[in-house]
Amino acid sequence: MTLGLNHFLILAAALFCIGIFGVLTSKSALRVVICVELILNAVNLNLAAFSAYVAPKEAVGASFVIFLMVVAAAEVGLALALIITLNRTSDISAIDSMSRMKG
Amino acid sequence: MSLLSYAWLLPVIPLVVFAIVLATGRKLPEKVVYSLGIGAMAVVFAGSLVALWQTSHGLELNTSFKWLSFGANTFNFGMLVDPLTATMLIVVSFVSLLVQLYSIGYMHGDERIRWFYGAINLFSAAMLGVVLANNWLLMYMCWEVMGLASYLLIGFWYQNADAPPAAMKAFLVTRFGDVGFGLALALMYFNFHTFNFTSVFLMTEMGAVNPTVIAAIALLFFAGAMGKSAQFPLHVWLPDAMAGPTPGSALIHAATMVAAGVYLVARSFPLYEAVPWTLLVVGTIGTITAVMGALIALAQHDIKKVLAYSTISQLGYMFLALGTGSWVAAIFHLMTHAFFKALLFMAAGSVIHGSGTQDLHEMGGLAKKMPWTTATWVLGALSLAGIPPLAGFWSKDEILLSALHSGNYWFLGFGLFTALLTAFYMGRATFLAFFVKPGPDSKASHAHESPWVMTAPLATLAVLAVTAGLIGSPLAGYAFGNFMGEHEAAEPSYLLMAIAIGVAVAGISLAWGSYIKRFFEPDGYFKSWFVTGPLSHKFWIDEVYHHGVVRPVNAIAEGARTADSAVIDAIVRAFGWVGLKISALLAVFDRKGVDGAFDAFGDGVSETGNTVRKIQNGNVQTYLLFMVAAIVVLVAVFAR
Amino acid sequence: MSSDVVFFYIYGLVALAGAIGLVTAPRLVHAVMSLLATLLSVAALYLLMGSEFLAAMQLFVYGGAVTVLALFVLMLTNPEQNSAGRSGRGIVLTAGGLCVVLFGLLSTALMRGQWNIGAVRVHDTESLATILFSRYVLPFELAGLVLTIALIGAIVLAREDDMPDVVASPESQLADEAGDVA
Numbered sequence: 002m003t004l005g006l007n008h009f010l011i012l013a014a015a016l017f018c019i020g021i022f023g024v025l026t027s028k029s030a031l032r033v034v035i036c037v038e039l040i041l042n043a044v045n046l047n048l049a050a051f052s053a054y055v056a057p058k059e060a061v062g063a064s065f066v067i068f069l070m071v072v073a074a075a076e077v078g079l080a081l082a083l084i085i086t087l088n089r090t091s092d093i094s095a096i097d098s099m100s101r102m103k104g
Numbered sequence: 105m106s107l108l109s110y111a112w113l114l115p116v117i118p119l120v121v122f123a124i125v126l127a128t129g130r131k132l133p134e135k136v137v138y139s140l141g142i143g144a145m146a147v148v149f150a151g152s153l154v155a156l157w158q159t160s161h162g163l164e165l166n167t168s169f170k171w172l173s174f175g176a177n178t179f180n181f182g183m184l185v186d187p188l189t190a191t192m193l194i195v196v197s198f199v200s201l202l203v204q205l206y207s208i209g210y211m212h213g214d215e216r217i218r219w220f221y222g223a224i225n226l227f228s229a230a231m232l233g234v235v236l237a238n239n240w241l242l243m244y245m246c247w248e249v250m251g252l253a254s255y256l257l258i259g260f261w262y263q264n265a266d267a268p269p270a271a272m273k274a275f276l277v278t279r280f281g282d283v284g285f286g287l288a289l290a291l292m293y294f295n296f297h298t299f300n301f302t303s304v305f306l307m308t309e310m311g312a313v314n315p316t317v318i319a320a321i322a323l324l325f326f327a328g329a330m331g332k333s334a335q336f337p338l339h340v341w342l343p344d345a346m347a348g349p350t351p352g353s354a355l356i357h358a359a360t361m362v363a364a365g366v367y368l369v370a371r372s373f374p375l376y377e378a379v380p381w382t383l384l385v386v387g388t389i390g391t392i393t394a395v396m397g398a399l400i401a402l403a404q405h406d407i408k409k410v411l412a413y414s415t416i417s418q419l420g421y422m423f424l425a426l427g428t429g430s431w432v433a434a435i436f437h438l439m440t441h442a443f444f445k446a447l448l449f450m451a452a453g454s455v456i457h458g459s460g461t462q463d464l465h466e467m468g469g470l471a472k473k474m475p476w477t478t479a480t481w482v483l484g485a486l487s488l489a490g491i492p493p494l495a496g497f498w499s500k501d502e503i504l505l506s507a508l509h510s511g512n513y514w515f516l517g518f519g520l521f522t523a524l525l526t527a528f529y530m531g532r533a534t535f536l537a538f539f540v541k542p543g544p545d546s547k548a549s550h551a552h553e554s555p556w557v558m559t560a561p562l563a564t565l566a567v568l569a570v571t572a573g574l575i576g577s578p579l580a581g582y583a584f585g586n587f588m589g590e591h592e593a594a595e596p597s598y599l600l601m602a603i604a605i606g607v608a609v610a611g612i613s614l615a616w617g618s619y620i621k622r623f624f625e626p627d628g629y630f631k632s633w634f635v636t637g638p639l640s641h642k643f644w645i646d647e648v649y650h651h652g653v654v655r656p657v658n659a660i661a662e663g664a665r666t667a668d669s670a671v672i673d674a675i676v677r678a679f680g681w682v683g684l685k686i687s688a689l690l691a692v693f694d695r696k697g698v699d700g701a702f703d704a705f706g707d708g709v710s711e712t713g714n715t716v717r718k719i720q721n722g723n724v725q726t727y728l729l730f731m732v733a734a735i736v737v738l739v740a741v742f743a744r
Numbered sequence: 745m746s747s748d749v750v751f752f753y754i755y756g757l758v759a760l761a762g763a764i765g766l767v768t769a770p771r772l773v774h775a776v777m778s779l780l781a782t783l784l785s786v787a788a789l790y791l792l793m794g795s796e797f798l799a800a801m802q803l804f805v806y807g808g809a810v811t812v813l814a815l816f817v818l819m820l821t822n823p824e825q826n827s828a829g830r831s832g833r834g835i836v837l838t839a840g841g842l843c844v845v846l847f848g849l850l851s852t853a854l855m856r857g858q859w860n861i862g863a864v865r866v867h868d869t870e871s872l873a874t875i876l877f878s879r880y881v882l883p884f885e886l887a888g889l890v891l892t893i894a895l896i897g898a899i900v901l902a903r904e905d906d907m908p909d910v911v912a913s914p915e916s917q918l919a920d921e922a923g924d925v926a
Binding site for chain 2: 024
C-alpha cells in the first residue's frame with residue numbers, strides 16, 4: 002500500500018468538517034478565529050497534495066499555499082485585533098451575545 | 105548488528121518521561137512521576153554501561169540518516185558512540201539518576217515536584233543528545249534544548265524575587281555565546297558542506313580548507329563553549345543560577361551542562377590542533393577564569409556561591425588542560441569533577457535542608473548534628489583540594505603534568521596557584537560550616553540530619569569521589585587514557601606530584617590556621633580585599649555589564665520606541681487624512697444621486713424583510729449554519 | 745505498508761486528535777495547544793509530500809506566529825470570557841449532523857475520483873521559487889502589500905482610544921462635516 006493522493010484529500014476533508022463544526026458551535030470569538038485557521042489549513046493541505054501529485058514539475062499549487070498563508074496571517078492579525086477592541090469597548094468576546102446585527 | 109545501534113533510545117527514554125509529565129500535569133500521583141523518572145534514568149544508566157562495555161572492546165558506532173534536503177543540500181542526523189561518548193553517557197546518566205533519587209527528599213512537599221522531574225528529564229534527554237550526536241548541527245539543537253531546561257530549572261521557584269532575573273540572565277548570557285556557535289555552523293557549512301565530525305576532521309587533515317577559516321570556526325565554537333561553561337567574561341550567569349533548586353544546580357550547573365562546553369572543545373579538538381594558536385587562546389581564557397574564580401570564591405559567604413565560583417574555576421582548569429593540548433586530561437578532570445562537585449552541591453543542599461540557611465556565618469558546628477553529610481562533604485572537599493589518593497588529585501595531576509610537558513610554564517604556575525587557592529577556600533568553607541564553634545546568630549542548633557534518600561546518593565558519590573581517579577592514575581597504568589585512545593602516556597613526574605600535594609596541604613593548613621586556630625584573621629587583614637574590595641564585588645564585572653551593556657541597550661530600545669511611534673503615527677495620520685477627503689467626496693455623490701434610487705428600493709426590501717426576519721436573529725453563527733446547510737445540499741447535488 | 749503510510753497515519757491521527765481537541769477543549773489555552781498539535785502534524789505531512797519549504801513555512805507562520813498571537817490575545821482579553829462554553833444542544837446537534845453528512849459526501853466523492861496516481865515525490869523548493877518569482881511575481885508583491893495594510897489596520901484597531909486625534913478625530917470631523925452639508 003503506497004501513500005496516495007486520496008489519503009491527503011480525505012484527511013483534509015475531515016479537518017475541514019471539524020473546522021466548520023467548530024466555527025458553528027463555539028461561543029468564544031477566539032475559538033471561531035482559530036477554527037477558521039484549521040479550515041484554511043485543510044484547504045492548504047489539499048492544494049499542496051494536488052501540487053505534489055498532479056503537477057509536481059510546476060509548483061503552482063504550492064505557490065497558492067504560500068499566498069493562502071499570507072492571507073491567513075493577515076486575517077488572523079486583523080481578527081485578533083478586532084477581538085481585543087471588542088473586548089475593550091464592550092466586554093464581549095462571546096460571539097453569540099453579539100447580536101446587534103439584528104434588523 | 106551490535107547493541108550500540110540502539111543508542112538512539114538513550115535520549116528518547118527521558119524525553120518520553122518529559123512528554124508524559126507535560127501531558128498529565130497534576131493528574132499522576134507524585135510517586136508515579138518520580139518512579140518514572142528514576143526508572144527511566146536507571147534504564148539509561150544500564151544502557152550507558154553496555155555502551156561503555158562495548159566501546160571498551162573496540163566497538164564503535166557511527167551512523168547517519170537523511171533528515172532534510174533543500175534542493176541539492178542535504179542535512180544528516182546520526183549517532184556516534186566512541187569511548188569519549190561512552191564516558192560522558194556514564195557521567196550524565198549516573199549523576200542524573202542520583203540527583204533524581206536525592207530530589208525525592210529535597211523537593212518533598214514542593215507543589216511543583218512533578219514539573220521539576222519533567223524538567224530534569226528534559227535536560228537529561230538534551231544532554232544525552234549532545235554527547236551522542238555525530239554532527240554539530242544535531243549537537244547545536246540539543247545544546248539549545250539544554251539551555252531551555254537550564255532556564256526552566258533556574259526559574260523554578262519563580263515566586264522568589266531573584267529567580268526570574270537569574271533565569272533570564274543565564275539564558276541571555278549563554279545565548280550570547282551561542283550566537284558564536286551558530287555563526288560557526290554557518291561558516292562550517294559554507295566551507296565544508298557537511299556537519300559530520302568524521303568528514304570535517306578528514307577534510308581538515310587533508311588541508312582542504314583554509315587554516316584561517318578553521319581557526320575562525322574553532323574560536324566561534326569556543327565562544328559557544330565559553331557561554332555554556334561560564335568562562336570569563338561570560339561567567340556572570342552561573343553564580344546567579346544558584347537561585348534554582350539545589351539538586352538541579354548539582355546536575356546542571358555543576359556536573360554536566362556546564363561541562364558541555366569542555367566536551368564541545370574536546371570533541372572538536374582536531375580543528376584546534378590544525379591551528380595550534382587557537383589552543384593558546386583557549387588555555388589563556390581557561391587560566392584567567394581558573395584564577396579569577398578561585399579568588400572570588402575566597403570571599404563568598406553563601407555556601408552555594410562558594411561552590412558556584414569553585415565550579416567556574418574548575419571549568420577554567422579544564423580549558424587550561426585543553427589549552428595544553430591534552431583533551432584526555434580535560435575529560436578526565438571533567439569526569440572526576442562531575443562526581444565530587446555533584447557530591448559537594450548535594451551535601452550543601454543537605455546542609456541547607458537541615459539547617460535552613462545558606463550563609464556560612466550562620467552555620468558552624470554542624471559536624472555533630474549531620475555526621476553523614478559532614479563525612480561525605482569532607483571527602484568531596486579533600487578530593488577537590490587535591491589530596492591523594494582521592495579522585496581530584498589524579499585528574500589535577502594529569503593537567504599539571506600536561507602543562508609541564510607542553511612547556512607552557514605560565515599555565516603550570518597559575519595552575520598550581522589556583523590549586524593553592526582551591527585548597528584554601530574549600531578548607532574555609534568546611535571549617536566555617538562544620539567545625540568552628542557556632543556563633544551568636546547561628547542556626548546550627550536546630551539542624552538535623554537529612555533522610556536516607558538524600559544521604560544514600562551522597563554516600564554513593566563519595567565512594568566515586570574517592571575512587572574514580574584511580575582509573576586514570578599511573579597506579580592503574582593510565583587505563584583511562586588508553587581507553588580514550590591516547591597510547592603513549594606522559595612520563596609521570598614525582599617532583600610535580602610532591603609539589604601539588606604540598607600546595608594542597610599548605611592551602612588547607614592555612615585555612616585551618618585562620619578559621620580554627622585563629623592565628624590570624626584573613627577577613628580582618630585583607631579587609632580591603634575581602635569585605636569591601638574587588639573579591640566581594642566579584643571584580644565589578646556585573647557592574648561593568650550593567651553600565652556598559654544593559655543600560656545602553658535599554659537606551660537604544662527607548663530611542664527606537666520613540667522613533668517608531670513617530671513613524672507609525674505619521675502613517676496612520678496620513679491614512680486618516682486621505683480617507684477623510686475621499687469620504688467627503690463620496691458623501692456628496694451619495695446624497696445627491698444614490699439616495700433617491702435606494703429609498704425606493706429600500707421600501708420594497710423592507711417589505712420582504714418583514715416577512716423573513718424571523719430567521720434573522722442577529723446571530724452570525726445561525727446565518728453560517730444556514731450557509732453550511734446550503735453548501736451540503738449543493739455538494740449532494742453536484743458531487744453525487 | 746511502506747513507512748510513508750505508517751507515518752501518514754501517525755501524523756494524520758495526531759492532526760485529527762488536535763482538531764477534535766480544538767473544538768472540544770473546555771479551556772481556550774488547551775484549544776490553542778491542540779491547534780498547535782494539528783499545525784505541527786500538517787507540517788510533517790508536507791514533509792511526507794516532499795514539500796520541505798511548505799513545511800518550514802507552516803512551522804514559522806502557523807506553528808510560530810499564529811499560535812503565539814492567539815495566546816497573546818488570550819492573555820490580553822478577559823479570562824472569564826475565554827472559557828466561554830458551547831452553544832445550545834440544538835445547534836450542536838444540527839451542526840454536527842451537517843458536518844458528518846458533508847464529510848460523508850466529500851469522502852464518497854473523493855473515493856470515486858480518478859486521482860489516485862501513486863506516489864510522486866519531488867523536492868520542489870526550487871520550482872516553487874522559480875514560479876513565485878517569475879509567473880506570480882505581481883501577486884507575490886501584492887501579498888506583501890496586503891500584509892502591510894493588515895498590519896496597519898490591526899494596529900489602528902487594537903490601539904487604545906485614549907490617544908487622541910489619531911483615530912478618534914477623523915471620525916468626529918467626518919460627522920461634523922456631514923452635519924454641515926446636511
